[in-house]
Amino acid sequence: MTTMEKEFHPKSGYLMLAAWFILVAATISLLILTESPWYAIGFLPIVLIMPGFIVVNPNESAVLILFGKYMGTIKRNGFFWTNPFYLKKRISLRARNFNSEPIKVNDKVGNPIMIGLVLVWRVKDTYKASFEVDEYEHFVVVQSDAALRKLAGMFPYDNFEHEEEEITLRAGGEVVNHKLENELIERLTIAGIQVIEARINYIAYASEIAGAMLRRQQATAVVAARSKIVEGAVGMVQMALDQLSQKQIVDLDEEKKAAMVSNLMVVLCSDESARPIVNAGTLHQ
Structure with missing residues:
Protein backbone atom coordinates (compact mmCIF):
# COMPACT_ATOMS: atom_id res chain seq x y z
CA MET A 1 0.00 0.00 0.00
CA THR A 2 1.39 3.39 -1.04
CA THR A 3 2.01 5.75 1.86
CA MET A 4 4.00 8.43 0.08
CA GLU A 5 3.59 10.76 -2.86
CA LYS A 6 4.46 9.53 -6.35
CA GLU A 7 4.36 11.55 -9.56
CA PHE A 8 2.00 10.47 -12.31
CA HIS A 9 2.94 11.02 -15.97
CA PRO A 10 -0.27 11.40 -18.02
CA LYS A 11 -0.74 11.26 -21.79
CA SER A 12 -0.85 14.39 -23.90
CA GLY A 13 -4.32 15.88 -24.00
CA TYR A 14 -3.87 17.29 -27.49
CA LEU A 15 -3.42 13.84 -29.11
CA MET A 16 -6.51 12.48 -27.36
CA LEU A 17 -8.45 15.60 -28.29
CA ALA A 18 -7.59 15.06 -31.97
CA ALA A 19 -8.63 11.39 -31.69
CA TRP A 20 -11.86 12.48 -30.00
CA PHE A 21 -12.74 14.84 -32.87
CA ILE A 22 -11.98 12.13 -35.42
CA LEU A 23 -14.22 9.70 -33.53
CA VAL A 24 -17.03 12.25 -33.37
CA ALA A 25 -16.74 13.03 -37.10
CA ALA A 26 -16.63 9.32 -38.04
CA THR A 27 -19.67 8.47 -35.91
CA ILE A 28 -21.78 11.31 -37.30
CA SER A 29 -20.70 10.53 -40.89
CA LEU A 30 -21.63 6.86 -40.58
CA LEU A 31 -25.02 7.71 -39.11
CA ILE A 32 -25.76 10.09 -41.97
CA LEU A 33 -24.44 7.89 -44.78
CA THR A 34 -25.78 4.54 -43.63
CA GLU A 35 -28.83 5.73 -41.70
CA SER A 36 -28.22 2.78 -39.40
CA PRO A 37 -28.95 3.44 -35.70
CA TRP A 38 -26.33 0.88 -34.69
CA TYR A 39 -23.57 3.40 -35.32
CA ALA A 40 -25.00 5.54 -32.50
CA ILE A 41 -23.06 3.25 -30.18
CA GLY A 42 -20.02 5.30 -31.21
CA PHE A 43 -21.26 8.06 -28.92
CA LEU A 44 -20.52 5.86 -25.89
CA PRO A 45 -16.71 6.10 -26.15
CA ILE A 46 -17.10 9.77 -27.08
CA VAL A 47 -18.85 10.43 -23.78
CA LEU A 48 -16.42 8.25 -21.81
CA ILE A 49 -13.32 9.96 -23.20
CA MET A 50 -14.39 13.49 -22.22
CA PRO A 51 -14.00 13.20 -18.39
CA GLY A 52 -10.37 12.14 -18.89
CA PHE A 53 -9.24 15.61 -20.03
CA ILE A 54 -7.58 17.75 -17.38
CA VAL A 55 -5.76 21.10 -17.30
CA VAL A 56 -3.09 21.57 -14.62
CA ASN A 57 -2.07 25.19 -14.10
CA PRO A 58 1.40 26.30 -12.91
CA ASN A 59 1.99 25.58 -9.21
CA GLU A 60 -1.03 23.32 -9.05
CA SER A 61 -1.38 19.56 -8.83
CA ALA A 62 -4.02 16.88 -9.31
CA VAL A 63 -4.24 13.82 -7.06
CA LEU A 64 -5.59 10.81 -8.97
CA ILE A 65 -7.70 8.15 -7.24
CA LEU A 66 -9.14 5.04 -8.89
CA PHE A 67 -11.89 3.33 -6.88
CA GLY A 68 -10.24 4.25 -3.57
CA LYS A 69 -6.67 3.56 -4.70
CA TYR A 70 -4.09 6.34 -4.93
CA MET A 71 -2.62 6.29 -8.44
CA GLY A 72 -0.28 9.29 -8.28
CA THR A 73 -0.09 13.08 -8.51
CA ILE A 74 0.21 15.20 -11.64
CA LYS A 75 2.58 18.09 -10.91
CA ARG A 76 3.49 19.14 -14.45
CA ASN A 77 1.41 21.96 -15.82
CA GLY A 78 -0.34 21.56 -19.17
CA PHE A 79 -3.23 19.85 -20.95
CA PHE A 80 -3.44 16.08 -20.33
CA TRP A 81 -5.67 13.05 -20.65
CA THR A 82 -5.97 10.31 -18.05
CA ASN A 83 -8.21 7.36 -17.33
CA PRO A 84 -11.73 8.85 -17.31
CA PHE A 85 -12.57 6.82 -14.22
CA TYR A 86 -9.88 8.59 -12.17
CA LEU A 87 -11.19 10.87 -9.44
CA LYS A 88 -9.17 14.09 -9.67
CA LYS A 89 -8.54 16.16 -6.54
CA ARG A 90 -6.86 19.49 -7.20
CA ILE A 91 -4.35 20.84 -4.66
CA SER A 92 -2.59 24.19 -4.97
CA LEU A 93 1.20 24.18 -4.51
CA ARG A 94 1.43 27.96 -4.19
CA ALA A 95 2.76 29.66 -1.06
CA ARG A 96 -0.03 30.90 1.21
CA ASN A 97 -0.29 33.36 4.08
CA PHE A 98 -2.12 32.70 7.32
CA ASN A 99 -2.48 35.81 9.48
CA SER A 100 -4.01 34.69 12.78
CA GLU A 101 -6.22 36.83 14.95
CA PRO A 102 -4.57 37.63 18.32
CA ILE A 103 -5.54 35.08 20.95
CA LYS A 104 -5.51 35.43 24.75
CA VAL A 105 -3.02 33.13 26.49
CA ASN A 106 -0.93 33.08 29.66
CA ASP A 107 2.81 33.58 29.45
CA LYS A 108 5.37 31.62 31.47
CA VAL A 109 4.66 33.55 34.69
CA GLY A 110 0.89 33.50 34.25
CA ASN A 111 0.28 37.00 32.90
CA PRO A 112 -2.59 37.13 30.36
CA ILE A 113 -1.34 38.40 27.01
CA MET A 114 -2.64 38.79 23.46
CA ILE A 115 -0.46 37.19 20.80
CA GLY A 116 -0.79 36.52 17.07
CA LEU A 117 1.33 35.13 14.25
CA VAL A 118 1.79 35.25 10.50
CA LEU A 119 2.60 31.96 8.78
CA VAL A 120 3.83 31.41 5.22
CA TRP A 121 3.26 27.81 4.11
CA ARG A 122 2.61 25.57 1.14
CA VAL A 123 1.73 21.96 0.38
CA LYS A 124 4.84 19.86 -0.19
CA ASP A 125 3.49 16.29 -0.06
CA THR A 126 0.11 15.96 -1.77
CA TYR A 127 -0.43 12.38 -0.51
CA LYS A 128 -0.20 13.42 3.15
CA ALA A 129 -2.30 16.54 2.56
CA SER A 130 -5.01 14.43 0.93
CA PHE A 131 -5.09 11.27 3.03
CA GLU A 132 -3.26 11.79 6.34
CA VAL A 133 -5.53 14.58 7.65
CA ASP A 134 -9.04 15.89 7.09
CA GLU A 135 -9.09 19.35 5.48
CA TYR A 136 -5.41 20.23 5.61
CA GLU A 137 -6.17 23.99 5.48
CA HIS A 138 -8.21 23.75 8.69
CA PHE A 139 -5.46 21.57 10.17
CA VAL A 140 -2.95 24.39 9.57
CA VAL A 141 -5.18 26.88 11.40
CA VAL A 142 -5.77 24.66 14.44
CA GLN A 143 -2.14 23.57 14.81
CA SER A 144 -0.89 27.15 14.42
CA ASP A 145 -3.12 28.15 17.32
CA ALA A 146 -1.84 25.24 19.42
CA ALA A 147 1.81 26.01 18.62
CA LEU A 148 1.32 29.68 19.54
CA ARG A 149 -0.24 28.76 22.89
CA LYS A 150 2.64 26.41 23.68
CA LEU A 151 5.24 29.03 22.72
CA ALA A 152 3.60 31.67 24.93
CA GLY A 153 3.84 29.33 27.93
CA MET A 154 7.58 28.81 27.40
CA PHE A 155 8.71 32.44 27.82
CA PRO A 156 7.67 35.43 29.94
CA TYR A 157 6.32 38.53 28.20
CA ASP A 158 9.18 40.60 29.63
CA ASN A 159 11.82 40.30 32.36
CA PHE A 160 10.63 43.01 34.75
CA GLU A 161 9.77 40.41 37.39
CA HIS A 162 12.29 37.75 36.32
CA GLU A 163 15.48 39.59 35.42
CA GLU A 164 17.35 36.29 35.09
CA GLU A 165 15.29 35.45 32.01
CA GLU A 166 17.44 36.26 28.97
CA ILE A 167 14.78 35.42 26.35
CA THR A 168 11.34 37.01 26.45
CA LEU A 169 8.43 37.11 24.03
CA ARG A 170 8.72 40.86 23.64
CA ALA A 171 12.47 41.03 23.07
CA GLY A 172 13.35 37.48 22.00
CA GLY A 173 13.27 38.36 18.30
CA GLU A 174 14.71 35.71 16.00
CA VAL A 175 15.19 33.20 18.83
CA VAL A 176 11.47 33.16 19.62
CA ASN A 177 10.51 33.11 15.92
CA HIS A 178 12.89 30.21 15.28
CA LYS A 179 11.34 28.30 18.18
CA LEU A 180 7.89 28.97 16.72
CA GLU A 181 8.98 27.73 13.28
CA ASN A 182 10.37 24.50 14.72
CA GLU A 183 7.17 23.89 16.67
CA LEU A 184 5.05 24.40 13.55
CA ILE A 185 7.30 22.21 11.40
CA GLU A 186 6.95 19.39 13.91
CA ARG A 187 3.16 19.72 14.00
CA LEU A 188 2.50 20.21 10.26
CA THR A 189 4.84 17.59 8.81
CA ILE A 190 2.13 14.94 9.24
CA ALA A 191 -0.03 16.90 6.78
CA GLY A 192 2.72 17.31 4.19
CA ILE A 193 2.95 21.06 4.86
CA GLN A 194 6.19 23.00 4.39
CA VAL A 195 6.65 25.94 6.77
CA ILE A 196 8.41 28.69 4.83
CA GLU A 197 8.35 31.33 7.57
CA ALA A 198 6.58 31.93 10.87
CA ARG A 199 6.75 35.10 12.95
CA ILE A 200 4.96 36.72 15.86
CA ASN A 201 3.21 39.76 14.39
CA TYR A 202 1.29 40.97 17.44
CA ILE A 203 1.98 40.85 21.17
CA ALA A 204 0.59 42.90 24.04
CA TYR A 205 -0.74 42.54 27.54
CA ALA A 206 -4.42 41.62 27.80
CA SER A 207 -6.75 44.58 28.33
CA GLU A 208 -7.51 43.74 31.98
CA ILE A 209 -3.88 44.23 33.05
CA ALA A 210 -2.57 46.51 30.29
Whole structure:
Protein backbone atom coordinates (compact mmCIF):
# COMPACT_ATOMS: atom_id res chain seq x y z
CA MET A 1 0.00 0.00 0.00
CA THR A 2 1.39 3.39 -1.04
CA THR A 3 2.01 5.75 1.86
CA MET A 4 4.00 8.43 0.08
CA GLU A 5 3.59 10.76 -2.86
CA LYS A 6 4.46 9.53 -6.35
CA GLU A 7 4.36 11.55 -9.56
CA PHE A 8 2.00 10.47 -12.31
CA HIS A 9 2.94 11.02 -15.97
CA PRO A 10 -0.27 11.40 -18.02
CA LYS A 11 -0.74 11.26 -21.79
CA SER A 12 -0.85 14.39 -23.90
CA GLY A 13 -4.32 15.88 -24.00
CA TYR A 14 -3.87 17.29 -27.49
CA LEU A 15 -3.42 13.84 -29.11
CA MET A 16 -6.51 12.48 -27.36
CA LEU A 17 -8.45 15.60 -28.29
CA ALA A 18 -7.59 15.06 -31.97
CA ALA A 19 -8.63 11.39 -31.69
CA TRP A 20 -11.86 12.48 -30.00
CA PHE A 21 -12.74 14.84 -32.87
CA ILE A 22 -11.98 12.13 -35.42
CA LEU A 23 -14.22 9.70 -33.53
CA VAL A 24 -17.03 12.25 -33.37
CA ALA A 25 -16.74 13.03 -37.10
CA ALA A 26 -16.63 9.32 -38.04
CA THR A 27 -19.67 8.47 -35.91
CA ILE A 28 -21.78 11.31 -37.30
CA SER A 29 -20.70 10.53 -40.89
CA LEU A 30 -21.63 6.86 -40.58
CA LEU A 31 -25.02 7.71 -39.11
CA ILE A 32 -25.76 10.09 -41.97
CA LEU A 33 -24.44 7.89 -44.78
CA THR A 34 -25.78 4.54 -43.63
CA GLU A 35 -28.83 5.73 -41.70
CA SER A 36 -28.22 2.78 -39.40
CA PRO A 37 -28.95 3.44 -35.70
CA TRP A 38 -26.33 0.88 -34.69
CA TYR A 39 -23.57 3.40 -35.32
CA ALA A 40 -25.00 5.54 -32.50
CA ILE A 41 -23.06 3.25 -30.18
CA GLY A 42 -20.02 5.30 -31.21
CA PHE A 43 -21.26 8.06 -28.92
CA LEU A 44 -20.52 5.86 -25.89
CA PRO A 45 -16.71 6.10 -26.15
CA ILE A 46 -17.10 9.77 -27.08
CA VAL A 47 -18.85 10.43 -23.78
CA LEU A 48 -16.42 8.25 -21.81
CA ILE A 49 -13.32 9.96 -23.20
CA MET A 50 -14.39 13.49 -22.22
CA PRO A 51 -14.00 13.20 -18.39
CA GLY A 52 -10.37 12.14 -18.89
CA PHE A 53 -9.24 15.61 -20.03
CA ILE A 54 -7.58 17.75 -17.38
CA VAL A 55 -5.76 21.10 -17.30
CA VAL A 56 -3.09 21.57 -14.62
CA ASN A 57 -2.07 25.19 -14.10
CA PRO A 58 1.40 26.30 -12.91
CA ASN A 59 1.99 25.58 -9.21
CA GLU A 60 -1.03 23.32 -9.05
CA SER A 61 -1.38 19.56 -8.83
CA ALA A 62 -4.02 16.88 -9.31
CA VAL A 63 -4.24 13.82 -7.06
CA LEU A 64 -5.59 10.81 -8.97
CA ILE A 65 -7.70 8.15 -7.24
CA LEU A 66 -9.14 5.04 -8.89
CA PHE A 67 -11.89 3.33 -6.88
CA GLY A 68 -10.24 4.25 -3.57
CA LYS A 69 -6.67 3.56 -4.70
CA TYR A 70 -4.09 6.34 -4.93
CA MET A 71 -2.62 6.29 -8.44
CA GLY A 72 -0.28 9.29 -8.28
CA THR A 73 -0.09 13.08 -8.51
CA ILE A 74 0.21 15.20 -11.64
CA LYS A 75 2.58 18.09 -10.91
CA ARG A 76 3.49 19.14 -14.45
CA ASN A 77 1.41 21.96 -15.82
CA GLY A 78 -0.34 21.56 -19.17
CA PHE A 79 -3.23 19.85 -20.95
CA PHE A 80 -3.44 16.08 -20.33
CA TRP A 81 -5.67 13.05 -20.65
CA THR A 82 -5.97 10.31 -18.05
CA ASN A 83 -8.21 7.36 -17.33
CA PRO A 84 -11.73 8.85 -17.31
CA PHE A 85 -12.57 6.82 -14.22
CA TYR A 86 -9.88 8.59 -12.17
CA LEU A 87 -11.19 10.87 -9.44
CA LYS A 88 -9.17 14.09 -9.67
CA LYS A 89 -8.54 16.16 -6.54
CA ARG A 90 -6.86 19.49 -7.20
CA ILE A 91 -4.35 20.84 -4.66
CA SER A 92 -2.59 24.19 -4.97
CA LEU A 93 1.20 24.18 -4.51
CA ARG A 94 1.43 27.96 -4.19
CA ALA A 95 2.76 29.66 -1.06
CA ARG A 96 -0.03 30.90 1.21
CA ASN A 97 -0.29 33.36 4.08
CA PHE A 98 -2.12 32.70 7.32
CA ASN A 99 -2.48 35.81 9.48
CA SER A 100 -4.01 34.69 12.78
CA GLU A 101 -6.22 36.83 14.95
CA PRO A 102 -4.57 37.63 18.32
CA ILE A 103 -5.54 35.08 20.95
CA LYS A 104 -5.51 35.43 24.75
CA VAL A 105 -3.02 33.13 26.49
CA ASN A 106 -0.93 33.08 29.66
CA ASP A 107 2.81 33.58 29.45
CA LYS A 108 5.37 31.62 31.47
CA VAL A 109 4.66 33.55 34.69
CA GLY A 110 0.89 33.50 34.25
CA ASN A 111 0.28 37.00 32.90
CA PRO A 112 -2.59 37.13 30.36
CA ILE A 113 -1.34 38.40 27.01
CA MET A 114 -2.64 38.79 23.46
CA ILE A 115 -0.46 37.19 20.80
CA GLY A 116 -0.79 36.52 17.07
CA LEU A 117 1.33 35.13 14.25
CA VAL A 118 1.79 35.25 10.50
CA LEU A 119 2.60 31.96 8.78
CA VAL A 120 3.83 31.41 5.22
CA TRP A 121 3.26 27.81 4.11
CA ARG A 122 2.61 25.57 1.14
CA VAL A 123 1.73 21.96 0.38
CA LYS A 124 4.84 19.86 -0.19
CA ASP A 125 3.49 16.29 -0.06
CA THR A 126 0.11 15.96 -1.77
CA TYR A 127 -0.43 12.38 -0.51
CA LYS A 128 -0.20 13.42 3.15
CA ALA A 129 -2.30 16.54 2.56
CA SER A 130 -5.01 14.43 0.93
CA PHE A 131 -5.09 11.27 3.03
CA GLU A 132 -3.26 11.79 6.34
CA VAL A 133 -5.53 14.58 7.65
CA ASP A 134 -9.04 15.89 7.09
CA GLU A 135 -9.09 19.35 5.48
CA TYR A 136 -5.41 20.23 5.61
CA GLU A 137 -6.17 23.99 5.48
CA HIS A 138 -8.21 23.75 8.69
CA PHE A 139 -5.46 21.57 10.17
CA VAL A 140 -2.95 24.39 9.57
CA VAL A 141 -5.18 26.88 11.40
CA VAL A 142 -5.77 24.66 14.44
CA GLN A 143 -2.14 23.57 14.81
CA SER A 144 -0.89 27.15 14.42
CA ASP A 145 -3.12 28.15 17.32
CA ALA A 146 -1.84 25.24 19.42
CA ALA A 147 1.81 26.01 18.62
CA LEU A 148 1.32 29.68 19.54
CA ARG A 149 -0.24 28.76 22.89
CA LYS A 150 2.64 26.41 23.68
CA LEU A 151 5.24 29.03 22.72
CA ALA A 152 3.60 31.67 24.93
CA GLY A 153 3.84 29.33 27.93
CA MET A 154 7.58 28.81 27.40
CA PHE A 155 8.71 32.44 27.82
CA PRO A 156 7.67 35.43 29.94
CA TYR A 157 6.32 38.53 28.20
CA ASP A 158 9.18 40.60 29.63
CA ASN A 159 11.82 40.30 32.36
CA PHE A 160 10.63 43.01 34.75
CA GLU A 161 9.77 40.41 37.39
CA HIS A 162 12.29 37.75 36.32
CA GLU A 163 15.48 39.59 35.42
CA GLU A 164 17.35 36.29 35.09
CA GLU A 165 15.29 35.45 32.01
CA GLU A 166 17.44 36.26 28.97
CA ILE A 167 14.78 35.42 26.35
CA THR A 168 11.34 37.01 26.45
CA LEU A 169 8.43 37.11 24.03
CA ARG A 170 8.72 40.86 23.64
CA ALA A 171 12.47 41.03 23.07
CA GLY A 172 13.35 37.48 22.00
CA GLY A 173 13.27 38.36 18.30
CA GLU A 174 14.71 35.71 16.00
CA VAL A 175 15.19 33.20 18.83
CA VAL A 176 11.47 33.16 19.62
CA ASN A 177 10.51 33.11 15.92
CA HIS A 178 12.89 30.21 15.28
CA LYS A 179 11.34 28.30 18.18
CA LEU A 180 7.89 28.97 16.72
CA GLU A 181 8.98 27.73 13.28
CA ASN A 182 10.37 24.50 14.72
CA GLU A 183 7.17 23.89 16.67
CA LEU A 184 5.05 24.40 13.55
CA ILE A 185 7.30 22.21 11.40
CA GLU A 186 6.95 19.39 13.91
CA ARG A 187 3.16 19.72 14.00
CA LEU A 188 2.50 20.21 10.26
CA THR A 189 4.84 17.59 8.81
CA ILE A 190 2.13 14.94 9.24
CA ALA A 191 -0.03 16.90 6.78
CA GLY A 192 2.72 17.31 4.19
CA ILE A 193 2.95 21.06 4.86
CA GLN A 194 6.19 23.00 4.39
CA VAL A 195 6.65 25.94 6.77
CA ILE A 196 8.41 28.69 4.83
CA GLU A 197 8.35 31.33 7.57
CA ALA A 198 6.58 31.93 10.87
CA ARG A 199 6.75 35.10 12.95
CA ILE A 200 4.96 36.72 15.86
CA ASN A 201 3.21 39.76 14.39
CA TYR A 202 1.29 40.97 17.44
CA ILE A 203 1.98 40.85 21.17
CA ALA A 204 0.59 42.90 24.04
CA TYR A 205 -0.74 42.54 27.54
CA ALA A 206 -4.42 41.62 27.80
CA SER A 207 -6.75 44.58 28.33
CA GLU A 208 -7.51 43.74 31.98
CA ILE A 209 -3.88 44.23 33.05
CA ALA A 210 -2.57 46.51 30.29
CA GLY A 211 -3.07 49.68 32.36
CA ALA A 212 -1.31 48.30 35.42
CA MET A 213 1.57 46.96 33.37
CA LEU A 214 1.96 50.30 31.60
CA ARG A 215 2.22 52.11 34.93
CA ARG A 216 4.79 49.56 36.07
CA GLN A 217 6.84 50.08 32.94
CA GLN A 218 6.65 53.84 33.38
CA ALA A 219 7.73 53.54 37.02
CA THR A 220 10.63 51.31 36.03
CA ALA A 221 11.70 53.83 33.40
CA VAL A 222 11.50 56.69 35.93
CA VAL A 223 13.57 54.76 38.48
CA ALA A 224 16.18 53.93 35.84
CA ALA A 225 16.35 57.59 34.74
CA ARG A 226 16.63 58.81 38.35
CA SER A 227 19.43 56.33 39.02
CA LYS A 228 21.34 57.65 36.03
CA ILE A 229 20.79 61.25 37.12
CA VAL A 230 21.97 60.55 40.68
CA GLU A 231 25.02 58.69 39.37
CA GLY A 232 25.94 61.67 37.19
CA ALA A 233 25.24 64.19 39.96
CA VAL A 234 27.50 62.34 42.42
CA GLY A 235 30.29 62.41 39.84
CA MET A 236 29.84 66.16 39.27
CA VAL A 237 29.85 66.92 43.01
CA GLN A 238 33.00 64.84 43.47
CA MET A 239 34.66 66.67 40.58
CA ALA A 240 33.65 70.07 42.05
CA LEU A 241 35.09 69.25 45.47
CA ASP A 242 38.31 67.91 43.92
CA GLN A 243 38.73 71.03 41.77
CA LEU A 244 38.15 73.37 44.72
CA SER A 245 40.64 71.45 46.84
CA GLN A 246 43.34 71.21 44.16
CA LYS A 247 43.16 74.89 43.13
CA GLN A 248 42.78 76.05 46.75
CA ILE A 249 39.98 78.42 45.77
CA VAL A 250 38.28 78.10 49.12
CA ASP A 251 38.97 76.11 52.27
CA LEU A 252 35.89 74.17 53.30
CA ASP A 253 35.48 72.25 56.49
CA GLU A 254 33.39 69.08 56.66
CA GLU A 255 30.23 70.93 57.61
CA LYS A 256 30.47 73.32 54.64
CA LYS A 257 31.31 70.44 52.34
CA ALA A 258 28.16 68.65 53.48
CA ALA A 259 26.10 71.81 52.86
CA MET A 260 27.65 72.24 49.44
CA VAL A 261 27.02 68.60 48.52
CA SER A 262 23.40 68.93 49.65
CA ASN A 263 22.84 72.09 47.61
CA LEU A 264 24.49 70.66 44.48
CA MET A 265 22.52 67.43 44.68
CA VAL A 266 19.27 69.37 45.01
CA VAL A 267 20.17 71.52 42.00
CA LEU A 268 21.35 68.62 39.81
CA CYS A 269 18.60 66.16 40.68
CA SER A 270 15.65 68.55 40.80
CA ASP A 271 12.93 68.39 38.14
CA GLU A 272 12.73 72.19 38.05
CA SER A 273 15.38 74.78 37.22
CA ALA A 274 17.32 76.15 40.20
CA ARG A 275 16.53 79.65 41.45
CA PRO A 276 19.75 81.24 42.70
CA ILE A 277 19.73 83.33 45.91
CA VAL A 278 22.45 85.96 46.23
CA ASN A 279 24.06 85.99 49.67
CA ALA A 280 25.17 89.56 50.48
CA GLY A 281 26.72 88.56 53.77
CA THR A 282 29.52 86.13 54.67
CA LEU A 283 29.65 82.41 54.22
CA HIS A 284 28.55 82.02 57.84
CA GLN A 285 25.35 84.10 57.37
